[in-house]
Amino acid sequence: MAYRYAAGMFILMMFTALLTACWDKTEMNELALVSMVGVDIDPDSGKKTVYYQIINPLSGTSARGTPGGEQAPVYTYEISGSSFGEIKSTIYKMLPRKLFIAHSKILLVSRRAARQGVRDIVNFIEMQPNGRSSVPMLIIDGPISQVMKTFTPLERVPSDAIDSRLKLLIRNSLLTGKHIKVNDVIERMEKSDTIVLPMIAGTTEKPSSNSGETAADIDANQNNFIIGGGAVFRDYRMVGKLNDAQLVWYHLLNGDRGRHVRRFQVEGKQVSVELRLVRMKRDVYRQSDQPVVRIRLDLELSTTWANEFVPRSRAEVERLESNLNRIIEDESLAFYQMTRERGWDLLRIRDLLRKQTPNHPYIDQAAKNAKVTIEVATRLLRTGSMNQPYEGTG
Template identity: 25%
Template sequence: MRHLYLLRSLVWILMFSLLITGCWDRREIEERMSVTSLAIDPDKKGYEVTAIVPIPTKIIGGGGGGGGGGEGSAVEVFSSSGGNLGYVINMLNEKTTESIYLGNTQIVLIGEGQAKRGIGPFIDFLRRNPEVRRQLWPVVIKGKAKDAVKVQTNLEQVPTNYIKDLLETGVEGEEIPNFYLGKLFVELSSPARQAPIVNYIRAEKDKYEWLGVAIFKKDKMVGTLEDKAELSVLLHLREQKKGRIITTTCPDRKEEIVFMPHDVKRTITVTDQPQVRANIEIRGEIIEKGCALGFDQKKAFNAIEKQLEAAYEKKAKHLMDRAQKEWKLDIFHFGDWVRAFRPELWKRIDWHHTFPSIPIQVNYKVMVKQIGIESQ
């Protein structure tokens, strides 16, 4: 009898549990308003947040270009201000017919003024919000972020989709940093880093232009790096990516040659002094040249390779000077190597305090696969 009683009790418990289970706070996706991008600027109250919401019927209709808030626009723009991001998002909910949903947000546009003031508090909000995807792109906008949502491009109905495509294409080609929100969280949390680099973009009337990267010291922007050759050096050292094409003069110093890198290998050594030595090996091809080179192929290859090595090393030296003297920041992640491979050195010194005075040597080895030989 006792077993029968237990069995009946178990059946009743299972039946009752079927009635009470479920998502108590579930809301259908149609009942929420998907925000594709947020723009954040400084305000006397704290933050001014602009939310961009696509209008599905206009996007499906395939009408004209996107943009912010004109007649025929494919997006709706909502703005609000307040002392913290969570409060402002709640205020935005009062201006919409449905609650704001951040699960589809792809871009967070940060105005340059806000980046210089600091991004820590609202980054903390994004970290704690379970809806926010770690793969979204944080981007610093030259000027005000809210102006960037007004851009009307001919290629995209939702304007900030243009930024996403621009970044994804550059990352796929290994020409710009793959710096998404999750990496920003790691960068701000790691004791060996504390120097995020965030993609830096300018918004114009009908297009966006990738300018380079914004340099941060912890959560505050302290400068920009816009020289494309120096950005390539940064990618070589930091991410072991190939970077962009580089232009230098021919061995006769009269015309120019254009080099396209294909493969990059990086070796970094940290000594006990401490001193950093970085050796970078690049393979690529000449895609354009304005000088005639003779049939002595080996001599021509050597001359071009030496010229390219000198060009890369000159850019590397200038970038090191800026990092150590202007920003005083380890933007190259050398601290990761010290912490991982020289733990006793890491414990002995304050890496971030010592970095500006550490000798750093960067050597390049360039190997040209194709050159294009002409008779003279």
């Protein structure tokens, strides 16, 4: 009996030795939780600057007049160095907590850094043990320091404001798409694709250094920034820019399904029409030894927002659909011609030819010489609740 007891105790002690414990735990109050990262590179000196926007856990938790009251929701730390590795070490000259970037939601890159190339930046993120490559990357069209030190209305944490705006834009517009994360950039760049990333314009006014001042200001356009325009990337380098009107055709021709209201001139009248992509089909055939890429778009239309014009008969509906078919075909084809002249394969013609004609000996040359046709079929499904806009008596 004593032998069994001793054997049991020995086995129990052996299993106890294998149990893990929190011997290397880090308390929350020892971590600096990064919500947003900004990167800038001086093209002349090569000096790299990283901005870490860190959440202040004391903000909003203390009553006015007590320690922690009236504090900023985030603090932005700016650190420079000759390399990203040097910055990782020297950040602790001013940061009293362990840097923790796995919590970050947004990566911002200055326009001048993007024009030099973002390969080193994405490599730096990928190589870090707790780095996040599943966060959106945006380009700053203006001083990055100003954006990193700007409070945003409604959302206390700027990274939350940007993240929420991106999600709303994806659902309610054709101004940005889903594939804008760092890992998407890496995947597309390694395939030699050309992509577009959203941009943030500089702040409209000098940023306030006090979050309370921003909260007390009713004008949300002041001390705020706006997402607008798109940065064109090829081989990890920014090579151009698209405006908002061009972004609509870029995302539509790449199959994004957000709803977007656009104003068209139809038969001399301005008509606001909401577009939504229902179906897109792309195929390739040969014509006189030249590859022809045919893009077919089926669009759902709504004139709910068209207070300027309400179709009152089936004939007017069909005429509106026919006119919009032609206008959208012409404008989207003009967009493709513009990208072709600049050498931007934004419609991924080369990738399509590689999939549908894998035995073609000169894919790159074929993509440059391919003829592209765009066919649009629209269908008006929703109108407003009024039969005719008010016109007055005068």
